[in-house]
Amino acid sequence: VESAALAGAQLDNEQxxxxxxxxxxxxAFLVEAKVQKLLEPLPLDExxxxxxDSILKVLGVESAADVEKMLGYFLADADDHELIxxxxAIKAIKAFVEDHQRRADAAKGKARAAAQTADEQPGPSREEVEFWARMASIISDKTLRxxxxLEKALLKHNELLISRHAKMNDVASLHVQNNELKALLNQYLASRVNEDLICPPTQTIRLDEFASFQNTGPMG
Incomplete structure (x- = not known):
């Protein structure tokens, strides 16, 4: 398994x-003895x-950029790109570790300074605090009551309007249904099939209306 540093580095580079x-x-002395023992059964390449991977971790190399920086300490001639x-090698390793540690400490120092600067940002002035305190009490308790x-009354009125609107919809729906039933009844009464019946529905309706008129009598 390749480390993150080796995975990103240009391993095709001969240097x-x-x-x-x-x-x-x-x-090799940087590799712990127990790790060395665990490596023994593995193939040589692994x-x-x-x-x-173990050596790079000990040296603090965590990325391909760190590998590239380390290479600069192992070049005897920057122009010819010859290795030392x-x-x-031990001197190069020591120099790299010292510089790498200095860069890490400098980065941590900048981070701490930035955090400290953020913590030291001035808070609101006394005038600002007093202003917002006055704003919090600008509306009297009587006005709030x-x-x-008023809010409760408006909410109750809104509920009444919603209920009335629902009832109006029900009435409109019943009106539509009533018209549909009337149209269906008229269509049924006008059908020619009624002419073949012994007692057509229209005659029955007229007799019922006459009987109802006799029972109630003329109005007036």
Whole structure:
């Protein structure tokens, strides 16, 4: 399994490959003994990769950018891009770790300074506090009570309007249904089928109306 630093680094770069090989050969003492023991059953390629990963973690190398920076300490000639002699590997490692630690400490110092500056931002002045305190009491208790009573009355009136609106919708719906029933009844009474009946519905309706008229008598 590759570390995050190795996964992002340009491993096709011969100088980086050479530097990693130097680390494996000259800085193996940075790998803990128990880790070394766990690596023994693995194939050689996996041993080297995991050993490099362990060394980089000890040195604080966490990204591909850190690997690139470390390479600068292992180049004997910046123009020819030749690596240092293996005997100088420990010096290069020490120089890198010291500079890397200084950069990390400087970054932490800036972060602390920024946090401290944020904490030291001045708060509201006494005049601002007094102003907002006055604004909080600008409306009297009597006015608030009147507003609360008015709000309750308006809410009750709104409920009444909603109820009335619902009833009006019911009445309109019944009116539509009544018209539909009338139209259906007229269609039924006007049908030619009624002519073949012994007692057509129209005659029955007229007889019922006459009987009702006799029972109630003429109005007036």
């Amino acid at each position: 980086i490959r050479g530097m990693l090989q130097l680390l494996t050969n000259e800085a 041993q080297n990769l995991l050993r490099i 002699h293996p005997n100088d 009147v507003w609360n009573a």
